[in-house]
Amino acid sequence: MIAIAAVSVALMLVIAFHRGARVVLVCALIGIALAFAMLPVAASRAPRQITPLLILDQYALFYLGLLFIASFAVALLAQGYLGKLGGQLEEFYLMLLLATAGGAALVMSAHFASFFLGLEILSVSLYVLIAYPRRSARGVEAGIKYLILAAASAAFLLFGMALIYAELGTMEFGRMASGMAGRDVRWELLLTGQAMILVGVGFKLAVAPFHVWAPDVYEGAPAPVTAFIATVSKGAIFALLVRYFANLGDEVFQQFFPEIAAIAIASMFVGNLLAIAQINVKRILAYSSIAHMGYLLVAFLAGGSLGATAVAFYLVAYFVTNLVAFGVVTVLSSRREADELEDYRGLFWRRPWLATTFLAALLSLGGIPLTAGFMGKFYILMAGVRSALWFLAIILSVNTMISFYYYLRVAFMMFRDAPEGEAAPVAAPSLSFVGGAALAVLTLLLVWIGVYPGPLVQTIRSMVAGLR
């Protein structure tokens, strides 16, 4: 955390003295790698409380590692993409690092103040990243939409925090449960506060009915940034949500069970049904990520250590899969975003390896055996069934069926004949070496987690045991 903040400051200085995208990229990568290398050092002293604001335990360390890997991959993928874009690119990596720092603060936070600050560091950097390509009208539009909605949701979140603070007199997650048990508190104020926090978090996670921004922002943002929003931003907030409710205890959790269940069901159906009608690959992925957040909420509702394990495992699978999927979109984009479904017609015959990679990602999103997505779904279902959430488990299965339809539609498109008479719709995309290597490693990871999940599950188990 401190490492990554220091690196972003150092990066600012580097940019001031030497404008060169390559230098900055290397510095950013070194920074992230350094922060990642710090994790074992930090692990030897965990768990420990760093001021009342942050807590560094196994749980935080696990998600920190995940976030660092994801932003490392995004930086690699962005390199080739930005080269085609032209203009000044150095600040992109700076914003990426800052956003990662925000996410890192989120997964470590144990206090409303750090929750809020982490969230804002993350989102303010994201506004800039989304609107980064200066000449793109879609980027500006997406940036403004995201800004207005994110600011409004932050206001909701803050008001909820204020109400809870007014009632309990503490902003530390750990002390809230005791504050609630101690005196007779006014539940209406407390529950209003919790509900407002849920609304704020729901906006960030883009779960139905707070999902309206997601397709537009996904479509308008540059592809690497979309990958970042889908993985780092959502993952960090979900990790925080799990910690928050684990600290609050069962009583509050039970109060909100019906609401969260309704949100989960709505997200699954809205995401999957609306995705069917889309012809834009980025929008399809946006709706599918809404549905995936619904699946994750099922695991969250299952609760207990099995639920937390399922959430962590699914998040890993979801991170890897989405990075691969958006990575392929990134690589294919040249002057224009390659996001129309037509761009993928006959892709397999033109670029067999790239198409195979994309196919793997799609199958994993759908949850076909031998991919990471399947194991993730399996764990969620297991957690759901163990907690006797039959209804949710059945809905999840039904939705998985629906989702096959549109994932396979994209897949079939890749195997169709290329359109005749005209040149290939996307002018020979240049696959940069680092981007290609990142994609290959991620795809291997995707299959490896699907075939041999044992070690990862062990890590997650030991991590969850540390969570209160």
Added chain:
Amino acid sequence: MMASIPMEYGLLLAGTLFALGLIGVLVRRNIVFILMSLEIMLNATGLAFVTAGARWAQADGQVMYLFILSMAAAEVAVGLALVLKLRSQFKTLDADAASRMHG
């Protein structure tokens, strides 16, 4: 000691301001006014925090208000930059103009 105002009044006022800001965000079409309404919402939460802090006689509420203030400034800085870009690209400040993506 002065007679203090009950906390409920403060929270009620903050809630009213918050609702006004929310209505502004939803109803206004001019992007600058939307940003202003967002500011009203954020300041309402700040007021709520200060009120809550006063109840417990802690400084935390005011500290949070400072955080909110600085965050709102950062947000508006980025927001106004985007407004400038919107203006140069769409030649308008109407938020409805920026809706090319549908579906």
